[in-house]
Amino acid sequence: MDRKRNLSISIIVFLSLFGPKDSFCSLEKQSEREGSLRSPIYWKFSDAKSVKDTLKSKVAKWTAAELWSQSISQNLKLEGNAIVPEDNLLIENDAVSLGSIRSEAWDTLSKGVIIRKHLELPLQPSENAWISMLIYPLVPAEPMSGGKLVFVVNGNKPIVYELLHFWTSVPVPASYLKKGKNLIEVSVHNQNEKFRIPMALNSIIMSSTAAKASSTGNSERSKDNGKTWKYAGSKSDLAEYPLRLKLQDFGKKAWLQTPVINLAEDGVGNVMFLPVVLESAEMKIETRDSESSNWQAFIRSGDTHIPEAGGWTPWRKMENDSLIDGMNHRFVQLEYRIEPGSGNSKPKILGLNLKSQWRTASSPRNIFISEVKNYPLSRSSFDFVHENPALPELQEFRKQYKLDQVVEGSKTEWEKIKRLRAWTAGYWDWFLPNSEFEDLLSWNAAKILSGPAASGNMSKKGGNCLHYAIVFAQACQSFGIPARIVNTNYAIWGGHELVEVWSRDYQKWIMADPNFDSMFYNKKTGIPLNILELHDLFLETYYPGGEPVDRDKWSFEDRDRRANRIDPATLPIAMENGGHAFSGKINQDYTWWKVTSNKENPGYSGGYGFYNTAEVRWLPRSNWLSQISPLPVTHGRTHWGWDGYYAWTDDQTPETPEHRYFVRRASDMYGSLFTVDFAVFPVREGLLKISMATDSPGFKHYELIANGEKIIVSDSTYQWKLAPGLNNLEIRGIDALGNPGALSRLNVKYLPGVK
Known part of the structure; x- marks a missing residue:
């Protein structure tokens, strides 16, 4: 009890x-x-x-x-009137190297074939459990077309499951599972059905990161109905199937840090x-x-x-x-x-x-504060590492591609961002790599733009939406503009890779789509929007009244039914399209991206990046040049099976069974950058200690202007000697490229004769 x-x-x-x-x-x-x-x-x-x-x-x-x-906090959530541990425990060993597009990274499940995998559970499951597996139907060719799989867990009664999404969510009775090693077997239900299964190759993670192989031979394949078995992959390159278990158990450490508490006045x-x-x-x-x-x-x-x-x-x-x-x-x-x-x-x-x-x-009675402009420091529950803008590789990229000429004449940082977005969008024509290409493992913009993606392929450079995002993000970073990648999706067939940039002009994170040279803004205020603002509007528009999003019902018919209820002209947002995108062809080939009226294409009335924001996942860092791993493999080519994303969840957006880390507070992703939080402490007569803190990527020093005198401060404190009368202090952070942050301000009147 x-x-x-x-x-x-x-x-x-x-x-x-x-x-x-x-x-x-x-x-x-x-x-x-x-x-x-x-x-x-x-x-x-x-x-x-x-x-x-x-x-x-x-x-x-x-x-x-x-x-x-x-x-x-981490691994906690608010439930009713209490903070409780998250009850989701992911068991997997494939995520680190899943995503190769090479032909040897794919297997086929059909008549007579059984695949199986051992997964080790650290505890005896007590409540619900699900099998989460990434699998693509071939016959029938689409999910929600009646294709079924059979799952057998530890020899128990078979579970027949209809494939509704590329990631399964197969309920498993807790009694079927046990602490320690568990065996999951998968086969087709009907003998004429066929499925494709991506595999996590050891060679991928070893070649890209020099890390130790993740596979331990836990995945096996039989093509004679289980009479004989071989390890998945090949003798030279073992592989793991993307078979995972999600348990509804409290099996993770959790912590909560309170806000800083001032014990006095x-x-x-x-x-x-x-x-x-x-x-x-x-x-x-x-x-x-x-x-x-x-x-x-x-x-x-x-x-x-x-x-x-x-x-x-x-x-x-x-x-x-x-x-x-x-x-x-x-x-x-x-x-x-x-x-x-x-x-x-x-x-x-x-x-x-x-x-x-x-x-x-004893306290000073002759110091009076007349004006304050301060920016309380926001703290996140999750680590996020930004790339240093002074990194030599970034500055060489900026020089090699003459980005200073691209932004020349920009009067504001915002105009600079839009010019870099347009330059990226117009640099190459979008294409979707397939198995004839080498795996696109690079997160280096210069390499992405430098040459052929594969031999005999007409020297194609660039790639899909991910590569637009990488190139644009690093172009921004080279000017000291923080940028991060967010992937979004709605409906089973695909999603999009977008960028959020930190705008000093608007003092907020803003979504930018460098694939289509576009972004959204509020019609009334003209202020551009971030991904989470678009997600919230998506829910309000297409799932009103608090209806939860069920991705196992993401049919085109359901999509069109919801879109038909909406007149795009009544939406509170509008899309800015810069018009420089090279990828005009994609608007013809992929109606998913096409912005049209309801009559022409009722399934996509929201525009680029809006209807697509049902599920939102942030990359956990943007220092891809200075830290090569861990990162997703061929990111964006399969359905986001990496387990390192920060995945958004709320009352209407359930946790995805294939992921590990979940974000539940906007403040964890949308804190302020390049601002200074300061406090003042009297030291003695006419002398104040200024204590400062900032979250400034590539931070170099504080710049103070005290009564007109510019002062450079490298640490977090400054002793300010007051002059009789009115004293003015301005504080801002400066990054490694000399970019200034927002100004904090303090005006103090000092009357030394008052006792």
Whole structure:
């Protein structure tokens, strides 16, 4: 039975921002042990110096929803009124090298053929499970045409499954599975049916990354109804079938970091923090758990407003029987780590409560803030590494293809972005590589544009939409414009590779399609949109009322039925088409991309990138030149089987069974770049310490203009000596190419004669 508990951390501390380090009072520990991490931790100071100022207090409470929106976390989700672990566990060993277009990377499943694979499960499944397999029908030639597969799991009763999508979602009773090695066998249901199966070749990952082979001979094939078996692939190149298991279990470690908590009063103007003496602080994380879960709490603290500004303590585990020294700072942060066990345990975080008391210490009464412009630093739950714009390979690409001439005369960065988009779109005619081509493993724009994609192929350069995205992204990066690749799709037949660029002019991420020289913008404001804004509009337009998206029903008929209800003229967005795309031919050959009226083509009324944003997946980094792996293989040629994407999910967009990492908060993907978050701390009469933090790809230094004097600061703090009267301070980050970020501003009036 679940038991409701409070993880209570009571800390009594003394702090003076003006006082020297040795002025802290000695600490005595008083703790009551209850044999559990959840019992209170109690600290106090002895012989504390009295402070005559009025005792002040703060009481704050975060519900689970509020804590979720303000925190960062991984492998957790908000469910009702609680934060709980994600219950999706992916078991696979093919994703790292799946995607080759070479003929030897494909197998056929037909009459008399059985394929099988062993998968190792780390736990005994307790709830639901699914087999996720990438497979393409040949006869019949399309999904949703009656083609069926037979799955046998550990010798249990066969499961007959109709193929509705290229990725299966085959329900498997949990009783069919076991901890340890499991065997899955697949065959055709009707003897006249035929399917193609892509295989993950060891040679692909080894040749592109020099990594150790991923296949261990877990996949086998029989062409005589199971009488004899051979390893998948060949003797010289073993392979793995894209057969995976998705379990509805809490088998992953999870963590949550709270927002930075200011234990005392708010800052003046939300930026200047006056010295205080903290009397006590009590933080309670309200939880509900069961016996099999393992909860751990960690704490760190600092005198600055955010850990990224430096000077914070390391994370320290909170134990009942030991005193954590050095945590007597104004700002604290908790990290809650959960290592759930198997079974039906479902630990929950229900909220966070705070009580603190402090007295104001000696504080300046002659400093007044008259104007503040600040950009609070946003933090993401996921790592994302941007390419350094000063990377020699990027600058050589910029020089080799004369990109400075392409953008010459641009008056704004936005105009520069659009010129680079047009240049990319017009550089070659789109083509879709097939097995006669070599695998397109390169993520280097210069190599993509440098020559033939395969011998005897009329020196074709470039490639499909992915290669437009890579070339455009690296063209932007060479000018210090961050860019990342997002893939999207709706309906089973295909999808698209798009780019999001960070615009300093609009201070946001924006979708750009370099294949068709296009993007979307809001009709009322004229502001361009990002991928997630388009996804939200897609749901509102085609799945109104909260209807969930079921990709096993992505038929052309369903697509057309939904599109026929919409008049494109009433949509709040419009498409900007630059008109420089070389790939005009694709509009004739692929109606999927064609923008027409409902009467001409009712299946695609939304335009490039809008109707296509049902499923959204971000590449987890953009430093493809300086870090060659891990990356998808021949990305965009098969149906996104790599397991490293950050896949979006929400109430209407279910988790995809073939993927591992899911994004549930827009803030995790849409934080701000090239802005400065600063705080001010009085040091002594007329002297302020400025603490700064920024998320600036290729960051070089801060540029400060203090009362008209330009100052270069390489670290995160600056001592600002005030002049009598009005003082002005401007702060911005500068990247390695000299590009400036947004200006933060502080105006302070200093009256030295006022006591």
